[in-house]
Amino acid sequence: MNPRRPLGEGRGSDTRKIGFHDVRLDQADGAFTIVVNGSPVFVRGVNWIPDxxxxSRLTRDRLAERLTQAVEANVNLVRVxxxxxxxxxxxxxxxxxxxxxxxxxxxxxxxxxPEEGPxxxxxxxxxxxHVARLSARPSLVLWCGNNENIEGHADWGWQEKLQGRSWGAGFYYDLLPRVVAELDPTRPYWPGSPYSGAPDLPxxxxxRGTIHIWDVWNREDYxxxxxxxxRFVAEFGFQGPAAYATLRRAGSEATLTPGSTHxxxxxxxxKLLRGLGEHLPQPRxxxxxxxxxxxxxxxxxxxxxxxxxxxxxxCTGTIVWQLNDCWPVVSxxxxxGDGRPKPLWYALRRAYADRLLTVRDGAVVAVNDSPEPWAxxxxxxxxxxxxxxxxxxxxHVEVAPRSTAEVGLPASVAVPGDPSAELLRATLDGSRTLRFFAEDPQVAFPVAAYETRVVPEPGGVAVTVTFYVATERELDPEALVSRPVLRCLDEARP
Structure with missing residues (x-):
């Protein structure tokens, strides 16, 4: 719709696109469920930082590229x-x-x-x-008072340092909800994240409510x-470096080291090296x-x-930290930061698909986040x-719309004869998942298949390497052969 809203004689008019929906926050029994048009939503989210x-360098085209990347990764919510x-x-x-x-x-x-004037x-x-500016936005479903300040006051030793001084509680519990109630009363307000629904709760x-998980990455194995x-995970994540081409653009080849200032x-x-744990070999x-x-x-x-x-x-949602970056960095x-998807983006596209198969605790779980049955x-x-x-x-499996179904794994497929040389495959109506029985350093991967041809030339030799990639997607040959190329897991083994 493109209505014209008169602003008064002599003051012109304002033209904008608008949309209509109903949104509420279900908090029953500790839940944190965003309900849109009467339907509970599992939030498949990403956190957004300035791009x-x-x-001044952020154009509409650049923002369109980044948000389209979110949509193409099957994201349905962006947390600003x-x-x-x-x-x-x-x-x-x-x-x-x-x-x-x-x-x-x-x-x-x-x-x-500080809560004092001015x-x-x-x-x-x-x-x-900003509440008045954004209140007509159909995309907006939630106002949140702050990021980690309530947790900081409760758990990070602030109270001793503040010695009774104000820290923002009046904003999050009084001022901001009053402003939202006055200027945007149809949308829910949440005092902060993480938050358990009441000031006296951890x-x-x-x-209860929303949590942030940072012991994983900071200290614990994933x-x-x-x-x-x-009930709802509003932040969790794990680091990895920017794309090789992005790092090369940002610095010379000689400066590319794991310990660089990026x-x-x-x-x-x-933390990156500890995070490899038993999952992958240590790099050489x-x-x-x-x-x-x-x-x-x-x-x-x-x-x-x-x-x-x-x-x-x-559990009604995950918001991964983070979608985007503002510079070429390990993050x-x-x-x-150059707009190149990392392997994480492709993993999110699969993990956030409407229909997902995953292996958990000796069972296959079929997740159907579509409006149609899955059978x-x-x-x-x-x-x-x-x-x-x-x-x-x-x-035979039948999964109702917006629901999950769990199927226990029979011993015949769940128990390997040789964990290093076998894997489990589950397939349902075009969706599939693979689960290895051992971590990568213990897996007996086949030798990578490729052909090499060496032809003498004046002043040296020409080396041609031919390899095959099976995929349903159209691939860019230039990207496949740019350095580094032919990286294989068994190549990284000691």
Missing amino acids: DCFP WGGGRYESEDFYDLADELGLLVWQDFPFACAAY FAGEVEAEARE PNDPA SRDAAYRP QKAIDGHD DFDDWHYLTQLNQARAVAFGVEHFRAQWPS WAAVD GELALERLGLDGVTLAEESV
């Missing part, structure tokens, strides 16, 4: 993080047009803020301006995600490091997403790495 250090900025009209126009939901943080993050007056004026309690039974996380390099050189840490990032985040999606409807982003024969196969079927079972 450039210099906002409170450590960034209110975004431009172009950003919200594009979110409206692409059908993305927007969770909007007020710009308070990871710090204590700062409090500035906070109110800014909040009023703010990062998995049993498999620890399997111990969580959250890593700003505290202890970030060591930069090319190993780049490949293995990118791959580990993708697997780590996908592991969490699949685990949390399998818990629907108890948690799925799309690097068929679930094929379970134990395969050798040479593709030979060693055992197989078939189970």
